[in-house]
Amino acid sequence: MDQSAYSLASESSKRLASKMNQSVVSLASFNGFAKKFSCSGIFIKGKACSATILTSASLVRVPGSAHMIDENLKIEVVLPNGFLVVGILNYYNLHYNVALVDIMGFWRPRTIKISGDPVTSSMDVIAVGSLFAHRKLMAVEGKVLIGKQSELDCIQLCVSTCKITKAGIGGPLIDNDGNFVGMNFYDEEETPFLPRDVINRLLNKKRM
Structure with missing residues (x-):
């Protein structure tokens, strides 16, 4: 992984971001x-030859x-191994700007567990993303700002100080x-x- 894609202060944060490579x-x-x-x-569900990806509904x-x-x-979809596959829209919620995309033919991806625990305290965080054209992992550090409301039109959004690009x-x-x-x-x-x-509530309503 090209470490120039990282904007991280510590080696431990870089290692943590690198582990996300197989999930993003x-x-x-x-x-x-x-x-x-x-x-x-990110991969949130995987079977023998299929997977489900959580992403933004802005995609569609x-x-x-x-x-x-x-x-x-x-x-x-550009996979962690660099292969390009076709995705199928499985679900979307435009109010929360959430979409699920299914893919076929990818062997047991490394999925991310999404717990139902609320974010109630300020914490150090890392925002991770991936560039479509170059399959380069991006990561930047920041902090959750508890009590600050986003300017976007959804009262349940939280805010962090991570500076990311639209990718x-x-x-x-x-x-x-x-x-x-x-x-x-x-x-x-x-x-x-x-x-x-x-x-987590959205996924449970859909019975993931």
């Missing part, structure tokens, strides 16, 4: 040959629309023990994230 993927949506959106995602959302997806888009949308926010804290979004002044307990 990059995704892009296309209309014909035109790329419409690219972001990151009609630009500027709060309630519509573009059903004509093709989804491509990191949909990627995981993890703590110093490698536990999943939430899914990252993007804003110029801060990094909003959807906390794990909200994601």
Whole structure:
């Protein structure tokens, strides 16, 4: 892994981010040959030859629309081994900006456990993402800001001080023990994230 992709202060944080390499993927949506959106995602479920990826619904959302997806888009996923596969939209929730994408033909991915524990205290965190064009892992450190509300239109979003690019949308926010804290979004002044307990409730309603 190219360590120039990291913006991490400690070797322990770099090692922790590297372990995420087998769990984080990059995704892009296309209309014909035109790329419409690219972001990151994580494996949350895996079987012998299939897997489910948690990512942002921005991947398929009609630009500027709060309630519509573009059903004509093709989804491509770059796997940890660099292979490119087609993704199939399994589920989406535009209010929470969450989507699930299924892929076939990938042998037992390293999945991330999403607990129902709420994020109730400030903690050191690492935001991880992946570039679609280069399959380069990105990671940056920060801290959860308890009590600060995101400027995005969802009151259940939390905020961290991690500075990510738009390619990191949909990627995981993890703590110093490698536990999943939430899914990252993007804003110029801060990094909003959807906390794990909200994601856990959504997945339970879908009966993952």
